[in-house]
Amino acid sequence: MLDHVFISASDLDRSIAFYTVALAPLGITDRVDYDGKDGPSGHPDLKGFGCNGRIFFWLRPGVVEGRAAHVGFVAETVAQVDAAYAAAMATGATDNGAPGARLHYDPRYYAAGVLDPDGYSLEFTYKSWQH
Numbered sequence: 001m002l003d004h005v006f007i008s009a010s011d012l013d014r015s016i017a018f019y020t021v022a023l024a025p026l027g028i029t030d031r032v033d034y035d036g037k038d039g040p041s042g043h044p045d046l047k048g049f050g051c052n053g054r055i056f057f058w059l060r061p062g063v064v065e066g067r068a069a070h071v072g073f074v075a076e077t078v079a080q081v082d083a084a085y086a087a088a089m090a091t092g093a094t095d096n097g098a099p100g101a102r103l104h105y106d107p108r109y110y111a112a113g114v115l116d117p118d119g120y121s122l123e124f125t126y127k128s129w130q131h
Contacts, residue, residue, distance in 0.1 A: 004055070006046065007069050008062030010118050015059050016047050018117055021091040025083035026073055026124065027051050034058075066119030075126040078110050084124040085112035092117055099124075 009015035020031070032048040032055045044062070048055035057071070075081045082099045089095065097113030111125040 002056070004058060005069075005071060006044075006058045006060050007071070007120055008064050008118075009047075009059045010064045012047060012059060012061055014117055018088075018091050018093070019049055019057070019059070022084060022088035022093065022114075022116075022122070023049055023057075023073065025080055025087050026075055027080075028057070028073070030055060064118040064120075067115075067121055070121040070123065072111075072123040072125050074130075075124050076131065078126050081110055081112050081124045081126050085114065088114045088116075088122065088124075093122075096121055097123075 023029070028049050028051045030050045030053070034046040034048060036043040036045040044060040047059040049057045073084070075084060085099050093114035093116060096115050097111070099112035100110065101107060102109040102111050106127070108128045109125070111123050113121065113123045116122055
């Protein structure tokens with residue numbers, strides 16, 4: 001099980017605005033700003049997102065490698081997948097797979113894909129057998 005993921009952002013303010021809107025339908029509404037000087041030498045400043053007291057998705061300033069990362073976010077329902085996709089698209093995402101069943105994986109795998117403003121691949125996923 002993963003605890004956290006860092007991705008670089010070319011424009012932190014733009015990315016914070018994007019993820020604040022795109023992740024809200026999934027209940028990922030907690031935010032933390034971490035000052036790198038509070039960590040070990042060379043630690044970057046971080047902008048974190050999470051829910052239920054856990055911050056697990058972090059942005060850091062840096063060089064973007066776009067499609068070098070694919071991040072799948074858990075949705076609790078099909079409706080959450082649809083809402084997250086719509087929110088992401090409304091705030092500047094590029095379509096990378098409209099909401100629907102991903103039959104090549106499993107008939108119960110429902111997901112939607114977008115590319116964030118830096119080109120990272122995001123997937124909003126509902127897998128009924130995991131709930």
